[in-house]
Amino acid sequence: MSGYEEQLHTRAEMLEETGELAAAVTAILAGASGAGVDPRGVTGLRAAARALDPAGGPPPGYQAGSPADRHPGGGYGSDGEFLEAVSDAENQILDWLRDAEQLAEQVIAALDTAHADLERAQRDLDAAGQALAAAYAMAAREKCDGCHVRKAAAIAAAEAAIADAEERIRDATRRTGICEDTAEILDPLARRLGAALQALRQVPHDLGEVYELVYAFIRRGGKMPRLGRWIQGAPA
Numbered sequence: 541m542s543g544y545e546e547q548l549h550t551r552a553e554m555l556e557e558t559g560e561l562a563a564a565v566t567a568i569l570a571g572a573s574g575a576g577v578d579p580r581g582v583t584g585l586r587a588a589a590r591a592l593d594p595a596g597g598p599p600p601g602y603q604a605g606s607p608a609d610r611h612p613g614g615g616y617g618s619d620g621e622f623l624e625a626v627s628d629a630e631n632q633i634l635d636w637l638r639d640a641e642q643l644a645e646q647v648i649a650a651l652d653t654a655h656a657d658l659e660r661a662q663r664d665l666d667a668a669g670q671a672l673a674a675a676y677a678m679a680a681r682e683k684c685d686g687c688h689v690r691k692a693a694a695i696a697a698a699e700a701a702i703a704d705a706e707e708r709i710r711d712a713t714r715r716t717g718i719c720e721d722t723a724e725i726l727d728p729l730a731r732r733l734g735a736a737l738q739a740l741r742q743v744p745h746d747l748g749e750v751y752e753l754v755y756a757f758i759r760r761g762g763k764m765p766r767l768g769r770w771i772q773g774a775p776a
Contacts, residue, residue, distance in 0.1 A: 545654070545718040548647050552725040555640050558732065561633055562593035565736075568625050574615020575622065581747040585626070587739035591732045592633075619751075623744055630740045637733040644726045651719035658712035665705035672698035 565588045572582050616622040675694035681687050 545650055545715045545722070548643065548650060549718050549722045549725075551643055552640075552647075552722045552729075555636065555643065556725050556729050558592045558636070558729075561629070561636060561736070562589050564629050564632065565589045565592060565740075568622075568629060571616045571625065572622060575617075576615065577622065577747070578750045581750045582743070584739040584742040584746055587742075588629075588633075588736040591735040591739065594732065619747065623747070626740055626743050630737060633733055633736050633740070637730065637737065640726055640730050640733060644723070644730065647719050647722045647726065651716060651723070654712050654715040654719060658709060658716065661705050661708035661712055665702060665709065668698055668701035668705055672702060674698075 565585055569582060569585050569589065572585070616625065672695065675691060675698050678691040678694060679687060
């Protein structure tokens, strides 16, 4: 069974490597910078990047692009395109989190099984110890009628049962340790992914708050100047 627990641990180590997710969020930041999005509208993206790559240091400094930077291919062409990229990243992280949660359930089940096997092996060890004591206490007459053979067989059987139970205890203990180590990976991973999700879900709200007056102006039928049309989806 220890091979199964090791497989779970390897899978957890793979999920723990969230650099791919962090890179996707950093790419969105770069696209927002090229589009000239106000820095206050991307604070959630920066928080998500930090959560996904805590050992990698803070994300690159954010500079909203100048009008000269806003050329085809230099950033997102519209707020809708930007928010669609944020939504895609959110879905990717959500799938990652679901995988981690499913793996955590498998680890808990494996840990329960290992604990049950350990308790069973310990009970068997106690029973085998009692059987060995009883075997040594068996009478062996001077005029043997097979008693010596029976006693030796009982001792050998009890010793074999003890050896088997001790091996099962070592195996169950090893499996328990692997499961506990795996849980120590998955618990903080789930927290980091959850924090990243929460940060990304804040981005649409922040964007709407930063550009609240602009959106209100557009809803009233207003039209932005050419260099400001990113907010309504027209080419800059």
